[in-house]
Amino acid sequence: xxxxxxxxxxxxxxxxxxxxxxxxxxxxxxxxxxxxxxxxxxxxxxxxxxxxxxxxxxxxxxxxxxxxxxxxxxxxxxxxxxxxxxxxxxxxxxxxxxxxxxxxxxxxxxxxxxxxxxxxxxxxxxxxxxxxxxxxxxxxx
Numbered sequence: 001x002x003x004x005x006x007x008x009x010x011x012x013x014x015x016x017x018x019x020x021x022x023x024x025x026x027x028x029x030x031x032x033x034x035x036x037x038x039x040x041x042x043x044x045x046x047x048x049x050x051x052x053x054x055x056x057x058x059x060x061x062x063x064x065x066x067x068x069x070x071x072x073x074x075x076x077x078x079x080x081x082x083x084x085x086x087x088x089x090x091x092x093x094x095x096x097x098x099x100x101x102x103x104x105x106x107x108x109x110x111x112x113x114x115x116x117x118x119x120x121x122x123x124x125x126x127x128x129x130x131x132x133x134x135x136x137x138x139x140x141x
Contacts, residue, residue, distance in 0.1 A: 008062065012120055015057035020112045023050025027108055039104050043093050044086060051082040058123060065131035077127040085115050 027046035031039055055078045059065050065074070089111055096107035 011062040012058065012124075015062050016054060016116050016119070018057055019050040019054030020116065021050075022053045023047055023112065024105075024108060026050070028105070031104065036104060039097065040090055040093065043089060043108060047082070047086050047089050051079065051086075055079070058128065059131075063128045063131040065128060067131075070130055074127050078123060081119065081122045081127065085119060089115060 023046045025046075026049045027042050030042035030045055034042055055075065058078070059071070059074060092111040092114065093104075093107055096102040096110060097104055102110070
């Protein structure tokens with residue numbers, strides 16, 4: 001496995017930020033369209049949109065993995081991790097909004113930050129582990 005480099009963390013952070021921004025924009029647009037009382041539906045759809053953008057950026061840019069044959073396994077793994085995170089996302093959103101009384105946008109931001117740390121660890125070691133040797137070769141070139 002490759003060592004943790006500043007370039008890798010930077011790319012992961014930027015890719016994740018684009019995914020998170022996608023999620024936040026979709027969440028906001030859906031919530032104002034559907035109504036704040038349907039925030040759990042909005043956050044679920046937004047989470048899937050952000051996850052899809054994140055997968056493409058992580059695979060192609062962060063890990064520079066252009067190998068098509070690995071994509072189905074990586075896609076499934078990324079979305080399994082994302083599915084677990086979707087459940088955690090809903091729980092955290094409910095807790096922050098209903099139990100603590102945080103405004104729904106701030107609740108989504110806090111939730112996204114918490115899940116981004118967990119996602120990095122899971123995806124680095126379980127989803128894109130087979131891209132590591134390719135990533136090392138391209139960083140040293």
